[in-house]
Amino acid sequence: MTNQAVTSTPFLQVVGVHKRFTGVHALRGVSLSFERGQIYHLLGENGCGKSTLIKIISGAQPPDEGELIVEGVRHARLSALEALAAGIETVYQDLSLLPNMSVAENVGLTSELAEHGGRLARTFDRRALARTAARALQSVGLPGDAAFLGTLVEQLPLATRQLVAIARAIASEARFVIMDEPTTSLTQKEVDNLIAVLANLRAQGVTVLFVSHKLDECYAIGGEVIVLRDGQKMAQGPIANYTKAQISELMTGRHLSTERYREGGLGQDIVLDVRGLSRAGQFSDVTFALHRGEIVGVTGLLDSGRNELARALAGVAPAQSGTVVLEGRPIRLRTPSDARQQRIGYVPEDRLNEGLFLDKSIRDNVITALITNLRDRFGQVDSKRAQALAEQTVNDLQIATPGVDKPVQSLSGGNQQRVLIGRWLAIDPHVLILHGPTVGVDVGSKDIIYRIMQQLSKRGIGIILISDDLPELLQNCDRILLMKKGRVANEYRADELDEAGLYRALLSDAA
Known part of the structure; x- marks a missing residue:
């Protein structure tokens, strides 16, 4: 690391930062300026470089080119540790809390690390820790009494x-706080409280980088927007x-498209009827x-x-x-085997870890769901039938x-x-569930x-x-169900909706 003083007003500047991973140029010469006491909203589609940028700012990853100017x-x-010492604190999506430690210990952990050069002291000043934690917790609307402070996370x-996790950042007296999707698990009341907390941080001169997909919240908070693509x-x-x-188009790089692959209408017969489907903490009364x-x-x-x-069905x-x-x-759909026997096919979103046997042949991957039907009277797979089925699929x-015979990988x-x-398709399905079917594929394959x-x-x-690919939904579907907080919030006819309208509905807080 090189240190050279320069004259600069912003708290932080990101100058010409590049970051490359195998086959991916994640950041391409990004330059940004962050003033003290300002709130910034970092927006962009998945894979646009948001996570890489906040990891570089927080010290989790180094840039390949470029530099950071801090004060x-x-x-x-x-x-x-240098980022923490400079007052840069991050609240990640996974929260990075220690579940087997108390609330007070978690809240005070960052300041202890920064103060002791990355090492925790053998003993904490429990009273000082409790006072610091109580003040921080009360600022985000949580109790600061002894019972709550002693509760395991x-x-x-x-x-x-x-x-x-947000209180921990406040307790460390951070001067630059990164919040990565901080409202995902919060109720509207808690979101309103967080907005008030952010206003208080801003008034104290703290800079906040707020990563979110919820535009309504961003507009309510105010400040500046940064769009990556x-x-x-x-x-x-x-x-x-x-x-x-305008933000939608900056994020996606797409003009609103009206082209549809879908032709014709739907049949009269109902093939699948779902009523009041629920799983605690995940979805409720889906019909x-x-x-x-x-x-x-x-x-x-x-x-x-x-x-x-999708996983339940x-x-x-x-x-x-x-x-x-x-x-x-x-x-009854209690296992994947139940779904297969009912001729319900499921293409998972993560094809590499949940779907394919990468080191096996195309033939073996194709026949997996139908392998029982391909066995002869001796229990052996009929190789001629398996070969014919795989070749027909190709x-x-x-x-x-x-x-x-080539491996899928x-x-x-x-x-x-x-x-x-x-x-x-080999099981001749009644229903086919496609979960993100074009994630990570090129335009021609799409x-x-x-x-x-x-x-x-x-x-x-x-x-x-x-899918969360809006053009994909609009171009291919008859109807679109919009889910929010585990429920079907609305239903649309795809041929009567445009991308802007669906995007607004997706990001709106109103169910």
Whole structure:
């Protein structure tokens, strides 16, 4: 690290920062300026570089190029302890709390680390620690009495832990606080309280970098907005100067599109009828019907319950109450095997860890869901039938490969995804659940997957598309269900909605 004093007014400047990972240029010459006592909202799609930027500022990762200027001193990089000593504190999404320690100990931990050069003292001054923790906790609306201070963090609900993590930053008398999605687990009352806390921090001259997807909260807080896209800064300025539609376009780089892959209408028959489906803490009273040949989209923010609903319908993490009727028959989905036997296919969002056997051949991956049906009377897999099925899948789904004996890990992301879709088509499904089917695939593969979806719907397969890709939903679906806080908040006809309207609905706090 090099230190050289310069004349600078801002508390922090990020100057020409680049960061590369294998095959990914995560940050591309990003330069930013942060004034004292100002609030900044860092916005952008997943993968735009937000997490990488806050890790570099907080000392968790070094930049490959560029520098940080903190209160006029240049740094080629900051270590985590140097960042803490400079007054930079981060409240990460995972909170980084120690569950087996008390609330008071967690709140006072950062200041102890900074004071003792990264080492904790053998003993704490318990009275001083309690006084410091109590003041910080009360500032975020939590009790400061002895009983609460002595409570183990693991015994607290998630929303309370979120506020404890924020109190820790306040207790350390930080001068630059990064909050990564701090309101995900908070109720509206707690959000309102946090907004008041932020106003108080600003009045004390503390700079806040607020990472969020919830634009309504950002506008309520005020301050400046920073938009990243593909590792580059697209805009920085007062948030009041931008409309939600303008911020959306800066984030995505897309003009509003009206092109639709979807053709025709839905059938009259209901293939899947879901009533009052619930799982404690994840989703509640979810009700909808899926018609034969219909494509229903389900979207929402990460805490909306959309992902958990997909896993419940696939039998991965079953619902605890409610009913599911398939083709007029009540069914129980307690395990993935139950779903497969009912001819419900599930393409998970994480194809690498939850879907594919990467070191196995394309043939072996395709036949996995149907392997019992391919056994002969001696219990051996009929190799000719398995080969024929795999070759047919490769042809039908346009999988680019020299042969079905090649390992799946040798394929591109888009071809891997088509192998996974092909596995479930082999069971001749009544229902196909596609969870983020185009995550991490290129534009050409997206087009192929979309066209496959439309062909499958014409064959009468009911499709549930779980996605946060708004154009994907609008271009492929008949209806879109919007989930918020574990419930279906609204339902839209996809052909009567545009991207701006769906984006506003997605980010609106109103259910």
